[in-house]
Amino acid sequence: MAKLPSRRTLxxxxxxxxxxxxxxxxxxxxxxxxxxxxxxxxxxxxxSRWVMRYWGGRPIDAALKDWRGIAGAVGLAGIxxxxxxxxxxxxxxxxxxxxxxxxxxxxxxxxxxxxxLSLVFLLVTALMGGVQDYFFYGQIWEQAVKxxxxxxxxxxxxxxxxxxxxxxxFFLALAPxxxxxxxxxxxxxxxAHWAFVAWLIKRLGPSRGLPGWAGLAFLLWHxxxxxxxxxxxxxxxxxxxxxxxxxxxxxxxxxxxxxSVGWLSAGVLLKFLPGVLAPFLSLEKGRVRLGYLAGATxxxxxxxxxxxxxxxxxxxxxxxxxxxxxSAHLSIFRFLRGPHSPIGRDTLFFSPDQWATPILLAAxxxxxxxxxxxxxxxxxxxxxxxxxxLLLYKVGFPQYAMALFVxxxxxxxxxxxxxRNRLPLIAAFFAYFAWIACFDVLMVMDRLxxxxxxxxxxxxxxxxxxxxxxxxxxxxxxxxxxxxxxxGRVAERSGRVEG
Numbered sequence: 001m002a003k004l005p006s007r008r009t010l011x012x013x014x015x016x017x018x019x020x021x022x023x024x025x026x027x028x029x030x031x032x033x034x035x036x037x038x039x040x041x042x043x044x045x046x047x048s049r050w051v052m053r054y055w056g057g058r059p060i061d062a063a064l065k066d067w068r069g070i071a072g073a074v075g076l077a078g079i080x081x082x083x084x085x086x087x088x089x090x091x092x093x094x095x096x097x098x099x100x101x102x103x104x105x106x107x108x109x110x111x112x113x114x115x116x117l118s119l120v121f122l123l124v125t126a127l128m129g130g131v132q133d134y135f136f137y138g139q140i141w142e143q144a145v146k147x148x149x150x151x152x153x154x155x156x157x158x159x160x161x162x163x164x165x166x167x168x169x170f171f172l173a174l175a176p177x178x179x180x181x182x183x184x185x186x187x188x189x190x191x192a193h194w195a196f197v198a199w200l201i202k203r204l205g206p207s208r209g210l211p212g213w214a215g216l217a218f219l220l221w222h223x224x225x226x227x228x229x230x231x232x233x234x235x236x237x238x239x240x241x242x243x244x245x246x247x248x249x250x251x252x253x254x255x256x257x258x259x260s261v262g263w264l265s266a267g268v269l270l271k272f273l274p275g276v277l278a279p280f281l282s283l284e285k286g287r288v289r290l291g292y293l294a295g296a297t298x299x300x301x302x303x304x305x306x307x308x309x310x311x312x313x314x315x316x317x318x319x320x321x322x323x324x325x326x327s328a329h330l331s332i333f334r335f336l337r338g339p340h341s342p343i344g345r346d347t348l349f350f351s352p353d354q355w356a357t358p359i360l361l362a363a364x365x366x367x368x369x370x371x372x373x374x375x376x377x378x379x380x381x382x383x384x385x386x387x388x389x390l391l392l393y394k395v396g397f398p399q400y401a402m403a404l405f406v407x408x409x410x411x412x413x414x415x416x417x418x419x420r421n422r423l424p425l426i427a428a429f430f431a432y433f434a435w436i437a438c439f440d441v442l443m444v445m446d447r448l449x450x451x452x453x454x455x456x457x458x459x460x461x462x463x464x465x466x467x468x469x470x471x472x473x474x475x476x477x478x479x480x481x482x483x484x485x486x487x488g489r490v491a492e493r494s495g496r497v498e499g
Contacts, residue, residue, distance in 0.1 A: 027071030073126035073183035091202035134235030242403035265299035330396030335456030356394035
């Protein structure tokens with residue numbers, strides 16, 4: 001028999017229902033009049049200035065349409081926050097009963113901050129609307145809902161004719177959410193991020209023996225400007241990519257290969273980046289599990305084939321687009337083709353971009369063969385694979401690093417016993433993402449200026465330090481010859497003692 005909700009849960013649900021009802025009344029009965037009046041006054045008062053900041057220069061009908069979408073998103077944010085609060089309460093009781101531990105005061109602070117920050121984050125996500133790439137996501141989902149080709153070609157920019165949709169077929173699974181509310185997928189991204197943080201510090205952390213201060217540190221780390229810009233403001237979905245990678249790693253560590261293959265294939269069909277993990281996840285004690293690779297490949301091919309049956313060859317356009325696009329943003333190859341580059345076509349007789357993909361593939365193979373030789377631990381090898389990919393991929397958009405951001409937090413928490421004294425690793429992660437966060441903030445403020453010409457160089461340097469720290473910190477099996485030398489020394493010392 002199902003357990004009935006507690007009085008506290010029912011009271012919480014009632015409280016959120018009341019707040020959402022009050023907001024709905026304000027958003028539908030009062031706010032439209034305020035917006036229309038302020039729009040007509042054209043910035044004469046404080047309210048008018050805020051309205052013009054959001055919808056300045058646009059017709060009132062368009063402004064009211066946007067408001068209806070934002071108002072509905074705020075109500076949806078309240079529902080998602082209620083679900084998050086209930087999850088936090090459950091994981092707190094199951095993972096670490098705060099009332100019976102000595103860290104109760106710190107845990108209460110941690111819980112209060114988690115609930116408050118996640119609420120503000122969800123509200124900002126809704127109120128910011130659809131900007132930057134999220135605006136284009138909406139166009140893709142709109143075409144999918146209408147039954148048109150969601151990989152349609154557009155003309156413009158440095159690429160000429162290119163697909164606006166550079167993602168896999170699983171990306172279209174978000175279209176029904178978009179039809180419910182244009183900002184619903186964006187809110188799901190924000191909810192997924194904070195649900196992961198709650199699971200990390202309330203469920204996984206206590207089970208791995210994390211000290212009380214570590215949960216608070218993880219919480220504040222995930223509230224840094226990088227997550228606010230990438231998720232709450234821009235609405236990038238790369239956090240889902242990272243979480244699917246984590247699910248594949250966690251299932252693989254639990255010897256649930258079928259589940260791992262499923263999660264990994266879902267990640268690849270959402271965005272192709274997780275595909276670099278397949279060779280690393282197939283390793284087990286130095287052996288390559290061909291069945292794992294075959295299963296992941298079969299699911300990927302099946303998903304792409306199903307998409308091609310519906311839309312023809314257009315689902316393959318993102319693959320060709322990824323291979324042919326120019327280097328950009330944080331990539332070292334963007335720096336090497338810029339005005340500050342120490343090399344040029346006259347020096348090497350080729351463009352650095354032309355060699356970006358071969359260099360990346362060679363580096364990934366080297367990382368994979370080394371991981372296989374030393375029997376690098378599964379999570380560590382996957383973090384290494386993504387770090388190498390970000391280091392040498394020629395399109396260095398900041399949102400791509402979100403997968404490494406969440407995977408790194410998972411690895412540090414899951415392997416706390418072996419990584420707790422690895423201060424260089426923690427410092428390398430902090431420096432790398434602090435730099436990317438600064439770049440993101442400057443991008444939001446539209447103050448990048450000449451930084452775009454040289455930002456790839458320090459990013460590459462910090463990425464190299466991070467890769468080196470991962471290699472030095474990850475657990476591995478000692479080599480046979482090292483073990484034999486150690487055993488010989490121990491035997492020699494024992495003989496001297498006996499003598």
